[in-house]
Amino acid sequence: MTSSPHLLADDVTVGYGRQVVLDGVTLRVDRGETVGLRGPSGCGKSTLVRVLALLHRPDHGRVSIDGTPVDGVRYAVPVGLRTRVAVLFQSPRAAADPRLSLDDLIAEPLRAVRTPEPTIRERVAELTDLVGLTPDLRARRPHAVSDGQLQRACLARALVHRPDYLLCDEATAMLDASTQAHVAAVIRDYQRTQHAGVLVITHDEILLNRWADRVVGLADAARTHT
Template structure:
């Protein structure tokens, strides 16, 4: 079983960013993705997460070709892929408390309130977020605390695949280690496949099973 991008051509407003890019993430493995700035790593993540439509090529989830993107894809498919972005402040609604932020994907598919409360408590504990932090909004917590809440949100549905787009770049060493440990623990328990996009060669070598390169030849 795998999450696969095949022959992806993608861009924005007529500007091609990815040219014939293919990448596969198997269940249970951690794949590193590296490449210079501007080669389309974040665009590839968004295509794999079904957030951005490719101009051509396709995404396959466990041998099922996915058509459409965003809410045009059934929730039962969308929720199998989690995403953790580089900037937690750009990814978090500033109006929501951390508790509501974590609960957001669960409410989107109308889980019962009691289940949501229990799930948020469990995820927050695993993320190292104390109860007093859960009532705070993003402006009242650190980048590291907010990114841990975003990770808890990304894992809310126990996704089969997690895409991490420079997710530890803005964090201190202690928080980086906590985030990596939480992801690894989830992977060991569920067999989740993980994509780690990073410019840090030491992190990629230490964390991933194999490393793929995205270079200027695949971005035009």
């Protein structure tokens, strides 16, 4: 293995109660590459994303960013480290606070780290432009926009801290074809210009093969055990 910067889930095991969801999974995403993750429903793909995003503590194994192991999850992770791995969730409805306008939704991560307001406005304008949100949409709340428009806003939010790694958990599954293509194009552009590492989970084999540099099956990533 090369020593290029990478996000690594090393021998990760997660169980809910007595059910083992991830059993010794090792997955590596290098910066500058797009990795596709494939696997049947309920095989733990989303759990793996939550582990990689430092949102769920594995029962065994650990996550490391650019060779540095990360201890703890959620609030225990230093903000500077947390924001280097961004997530684009499957359901934009569930991932957006229904009380915030799309503008506030995108600005929220910047406000959380006390960015000056003028900088925030500039960055939000830049990102909404990038993902294709018109000014009249930006003031609306989630209930007043479509799934596709909301997912664009969520993508803008995911990119707001310029993360080194972006995890897309079936992020295009609920979108129409043209939005799907646009979201994928924005992610691809971002990956190239920022030299970011991207993990893509999708059931769409065609999209996966066209988009990803390599495709990993979750079953292959798991340790074979007796």
